[in-house]
Amino acid sequence: MIETRQLSKRYGDLNAVDGITFKVEPGQVLGFLGPNGAGKSTTMKMIAGFLSPTSGSASVCGHDVVDDALAAKRVTGYLPEGAPSYGEMTPRQFLHFVAEARGLRGDKRAQRVEEVIERLHLHNVLEQSIETLSKGFKRRVGLAQAIVHDPAVLILDEPTDGLDPNQKFEVRNLINAMAKDKTIVVSTHILEEVQAVCTRAVIIARGKILADATPAELEARSRYHQAVSLTTTNLAGAKDVLSRVADVAAVEYDTITRRLTAIPKPGRQIFAPISELLKEQGIPVSELQLESGRMDEVFRTITHGDLGEDLAEEARA
């Protein structure tokens, strides 16, 4: 379990993290979202015990990260931003070093190291120095290092940054597989990742929490929530049909994807009436889709723009 209370970090005049309060329970995967420089990494560094807070507090499994730092560090696995590791070591040496520093001894250590090697598919690079590895492997070594002691709490700072789509998929699977009994915090600025791994998303900007909700709830805030998109050859006819449906608030045309999108009035369903009317009018439609909402649009609205303030109020309430 992770708990922060009014956690703040100040650098001179800059409030890097400004009064962040949240709680993550075992079984939850918290996605930390925010533009660059929002304070995501600083918050994670404080929870991991690398930086000490200017004010406020954080605790991991009941251990305060400042007053009871060693106990807190023992139950935490941490992947720092950029997955740093000692370049001259081989993954095997490196993992043994971390396991030893984590207090694992003898057979137990060998067994745990083998387990994480297995889990992250590091067999083929074990005897190569880490600096010669590809970015994907370096990241996987960093992840292996973070889970070698089977921690109750896992803090991963941009775990999939710089990975190719296959590697991203693997890392997400790994996080999902571990999610059951662990408390996990993942920072990212890849929005699809939030839907793929997180049970909860916290959006922060300028050091403050602006939204705290499930990914589905965030999507529901999108103006595209329950919108209907379609592709057709008879553009004028389709536009005409969409504008005749009573609950349609606006119709947009994307010149790049050549799709029409009808946005509903808040809380209304427009999929059924639109599809019926299109059929009635005999307008050829090659594709018709009900949208659940656009995460990138929600993210943009929350992190700049006035709407952000309202949502912050909502998050606090």
Add this chain to the structure above:
Amino acid sequence: MSNIVTVFKRELASYFATPVAYVFIVIFLLLAGAFTFYIGNFYERGQADLLPFFNFHPWLYLFLVPAVGMRLWSEERKSGTIELLLTLPITMWQAVVGKFLAAWAFIGIALALTFPIWITVNYLGSPDNGVIFASYLGSFLMAGAFLAIGSCISACTRNQVVAFILTVVVCFLFLLAGFPLVLNFFSAWAPQGLVDAISGLSFLTHFAAIAKGVIDLRDLVYFGLTIAFWLYASAVVIDLKKAD
């Protein structure tokens, strides 16, 4: 204690994982030999002692020890591994001491590899091996003091070149403090107490005292305190500068 050993082992192994260790050892041995035989006139003196060998150690260390010390913390900071190291369940002082001891042991290995000169002098004559042992001890302690300064300065910057140059300068000041040149400058106007204090801070004074074969507790305490002070300062600096 076991955490210090863990950090120590990793650090020491890392020296030998790259060519740095071998380059350092070879250069150290070559320079030590060159100084002893060409500048120190080891043979021409016709005396069975290692004075010409040990006399040059302070000057050798002035450039070689900062080269070992410069990477201690600046490399950790540059590569970001400092974040990894300090979020392991080890304390700051365990990390500082473990890394320092590894670097010191590494210099100790280089120093120990000068043993052929000890064999040579024993083959050629019958030197006072007690004095030679004391000189080795003094030399090793002095290297530790240089290194502790290097550790602290390396914690101040992520740039190894800056760390190297600053360490050389600070070490140079600590060496020169015992030179007549500096002491005369002060003795002209400063009270005798201050002059004594400055000369008391000099590595040379204490090294020379031990190298004479007299292992005085005060000289040991001096090096011990110097090392402890600079290591403490390292920990403070690391803590202050972690964020940037």
